[in-house]
Amino acid sequence: MRVTRLCRRVVSASMVMLLMVWLIKSIDPNSNVEKQLKLLKSQGNPNSSRLMWILSKPELAALFQALFLPETAGLNSEFWNDDYTLKDLTESTRVASGNKLWGLRFPYYTFDARLTAAVYYKHVQNSQHRGEIMFSWYDWKNLGSVLNPLITSKPQENPQCQDIFEAPEESQRIVSSSNKWGSFPKASLENSLLSSYCTNSQKSPIGFEVHRIQPHSDAESLVLQSSSFLFSGGLVPKNLVFLSKDGPAVHTSVKNSAAYLSLASSDLLEEFLSSHDELESTLVFDPLKEIKNIHSKPPFPTPKPGRGFLFELSPEAFEFDLISQKELLSQSEFPFEREFSYLSSLRFAQSYDSSGDNKFKYFYESSSIQNHPDNFQNHMDIRFFSGWVPKWKRLRTLNSLMRTWLDFTKSENLTSWLAHSSLHAYLYSGSQFPWAASQNVQMPIQDLHKLAMFYNQTLVIESPSEGYGRFFIDVQPFIFSRDHDESLDKVDARFIDIDTGLFIDILGVGFSSNALTNTRIMSQLRNERNRNPDVLTPSDDESGSKPLEDQASYKNSRFNRANEIVSEKSGKSYLLSDISPLRISKYHGKQVNIPHRALTIAKDEFHIVPWLFGPKQRQEKHRFVPALGSWLDLPTLKALLGPRRVQEAHTITASQLEQALESLLEKSASHCEEMLSWFNSQDQFKFRLEELAIESSNLDLNSKYELLQALQTNYRDLPSSYKDPFLHEKKERKWEECTKQANTAVGSQEYSNIIIKEVMKSLVKAFVANHGLKLKHEEISAHDNISQLAPTSLYNLRENSMEPLLEAPQALKADFTL
Structure with a gap:
């Protein structure tokens, strides 16, 4: 009897998901779908269900540490394990009911990024030719949270176009439907036709x-517009790039597949299941395991050679000839689809530009949304808008954006460097400002066009x-020129987080006919002309034979090239010697390129006081606190130190810091996430302090470069200051579920907060015991000049108030490369 039961269980488990795929593909519209799905769910292993019980105080403390502190052994235990399994998929998968006028009814499920990544990695592993692959936004972005209620509703209850958009009555004689969407907020189309924005469709789920x-x-x-736009196939990526820490990125192209597909009914899922022997309900969709398998088989990846600590940019990198580039592409007999698409874009942009029409706006941001809560919400791409983003989710996402961009450009051998507010933030702590709404990088125009040709409309998947x-x-179409114009887009491209719409602005830099307005560069050229009369000036030109309207443009273009002045589309100008050679540093813990004269460039745009810290170091209602290596907003700083001691934040001692942090926790456990961000950013801030100690020293330039390069050699990628946004939200939900039950059982809403405070206090003691940050120059390398860095130490946490304060070094007074 036992043998018979065991055989039945093995057969049942081995067929569970293949049965699921078969069910979804072959469901009879007239059959009882719910009955079949119940049958499907019954195939799972009953022993794999996750029971929920009331956690004890030690268990809750261990759970909090496992979820939110750096990785611990507790996270690997079965109870706290939150892997996405086959059972999770079978329990959430349903097939839309209703009288839809189409052949295959839509199979919907609860989104999880690990499912999609694992299935696609397995397909890439099995596909040696790396051919085209199916794609649906439903599997890559959590559209189900918005659209699943529509998919499951009865057709007569679904909203129609006239429920979503408000079209002019005189041109659109459509009466709004009388369903529950009648009071839904509508987007006014003003004088536009409703049909150009939306059409009712009975084939759409x-x-x-x-x-x-x-x-x-x-x-x-x-939110409804953007989700529906993506679901309807309004924007489909041309390529997918899967990044990997253990090898080169994997590229696949996307085929033009029919809309309204999902992994729950795809051949990709069936392929994944067929590739695993253990078809139990506990089968884990593990992207990290799958991508490691890609690089574990021959041919083995070979590491790409590095560029070195200093990287010289040639003037040719900032030149782009539209006509010759078009001719070169046109002569190609069998161009790739990406090259043909790029050529079409160049032709369109040139034709549009020559017509004299004003360039249209390509990127639309959430700044047009009515009643947005704060200025941080202005920087989201409307196509991926999913709602307002709270502070910590914004910072986690911007961190993930930048770290992935740096991995991507390094993997694909593209050149970019920090610019504008990102470069400004780097100077202090090596990380973004907490008030940042976006990030900024620049590229030479040649690399910008490589990005346009090979990666435009590409979805980049972060290494698991x-x-x-x-x-x-x-990448917008009008990138061929750096000349300032009246176009509404000053950025050339964007790297966009598809979960939120937050982005990195990518700005091309190249030669142009823009008039020089940078007073610092003008003064520098004037001084050089006094020393060398052969230096070209704006009046030294040969434009007299040209039409009057072209003379100024010709003169500026010739002057800029002769003096190696390059520009953004916005008109902001730089000397090529300001940018090149690029040097390697770290930003958000990842290797990044920094302009040669980073401080000089930043001072052209921002007011920068010479001290890293002190009472004058205040920006955007924040103060920089060296004891924490972070910018604190004034309300938090007042809560931490008290209103009277805000001006003395840079003089705090070890005992005062510990007392202040514990007091902050006592006031509210809600400060937990902020404190974790301070503690988790210590490695990155320490590295930046090491750099600043070298940069602000009296060593000669070659010695500084030698020490900075040694510093890079000793410190590889640094850990991230923030958890992955997707996993963090899952962990938050898990914590809320457990604490809600615990609080209810104890009869106190503060029970879980007491545990948080106790765990965090132990973390505070460990942080202060290590003095948070102490520079260890001996970790760089043995060097004759290492002793000269000791007087330039920028921060040591004092033991007590009797210990004298170090004089605040003028680390940001002069660019160390000048």
């Missing part, structure tokens, strides 16, 4: 298709060893 997005709307309306971010590269 949601009952309509959105073709364009109207950004002038309420946030709730925009780093996180589960998915980012869309989009």
Whole structure:
């Protein structure tokens, strides 16, 4: 009898997911779907269900540490394990009911990024030719949280286009439907036709298709528009790039597949299941395991050679000839699809530019949304808008964006460097400002065009060893010129987080005919001319024979090239010697390129006081606190130290710091996430302090470069200051579920907060015991000049108030390369 039961269980488990795929593909529209799905769920292993019980105080403390502190052994235990399994998929998968007028009813499920990544990695591993691959936004972004209620509703209850958009009555004689969506906030189309934005469709599982997005709307309306736009196939990536920490990135192209597919009914899922022997309900969709298998088989990847600590940029990198580039591409007999698409984009942009029409706006941001809560919400791409983003989710996402961009450009041998507010933030702590709404990088125009040709409309998938971010590269068509014009887009491309719409602005830099307005560069050239009369000036030109309207442009262009002045599309100018040679540093813990004269460039744009810290170091209602290596907003700083001691934040001692942190916790456990960000950023801040100690020393330039390069050699990638946004939200939900039950059982809403405070206090003691940050120059390398760095130490946490304060070094007074 036992043998018979065991055989039945093995057969049942081995067929569970193949049966699921078969069920979804072959469901009879007239059959009882719910009955079949119940039968499917019964195939799972009953022993694999996760029981929930009331956690004891030690268990809750261990759970908190496992979820939110650096990785611990506790996270690997079965109870705290939160892997995505086959059972999770079978329990969440359903097939849309209703009288849809199409052949295959849509199989929907609860989104999890690990499912999609694992299935696609397995397919890439099995596909030696790396051919085209199916794609649906439903599997890559959590559209189900918005659209699943529409998919499951009865057709007569679905919203229609006239429920979402408000079209002029005189041109659109459509009466709004009388369903529950009648009071839904509508986007006004003003004088546009409704059909150009939306059409009702009985073949769509949601009952309509959105073709364009109207950004002038309420946030709730925009979320539905953007989700429906992607679901309807309004924007499909051309390529997928899977990053890997253990080898080169894997590239696949996307085929033009039919809309309204999902992994739950795909051949990719069936392929994944067929590739695993253990078809139990506990089968884990593990992206990290799958991507490691890709690089564990021959041919083995060979590491790409590094560029070295200093990287010289040639003037040719900032030149782009539109006509010759078009001719070169046109002569190709069998161009790749990406090259043909790029050529078409160049032809369109040139034709549009020569017509004299004003360039249209390509990128639309959430700044047009009505009643947005703060200025941070202005920087989200409307196509991926999913609602307002709270502070810590924004910072986690921006961190993930930048770290993945740096991994991507390094993997694909593309050149970029920090610019504008990102470069400004780097100077202090090596990380973004906490008030940052976006990030900024620059590229030479040649690399910008490489990005456009080979990676435009590409979805980049973060290495699973780093996180589960998915980012869309989009390059606007008018990138061939750096000349300042009246176009509404000053950025050339964006690296966009598809979960939130937050992005990195990518700005091309190249030669142009822009007039020089940078007073620092003008003064520098004037001084050089006094020393060398042969230096070209704006009046030394040969434009007299040209038409009057072209003379100024010709003169500026010749002057800029002769003096190696390059520009953004916005008109901001730089000397090539300001940028080149690029040098390697770290930003958000990842290897990054920094302009040669980073401080000089930043001072052209921002007011920078010469001290790293002190009472004058205040920006955007934040103060820099060296004891924590972070910028603190004034309300938090007042809560930490008290209103009277805010001006003395840079003089705090070890005992005062410990007392202040514990007092902050006593006031509210809600400060936990902020404190974790301070503690988790210590490695990155320490590295930046090491750099600043070298940069602000009296050593000669070659000695500084030698020490900085040695520092890079000793410190590889540093750990991230923030958890992966996707996993963090899952862990937050898990914590809320457990604490809610614990609080209810104890009869106190503060029970879990008491545990948080106790755990965090022990972390505070460990942090202060190590003095947070102490420079260890001996870790760099043995060097004759290492002793000269001791007087330039920028921070040591004093033991007590009797210990004298170090004089604040003027680390940001002069660029160390000048």
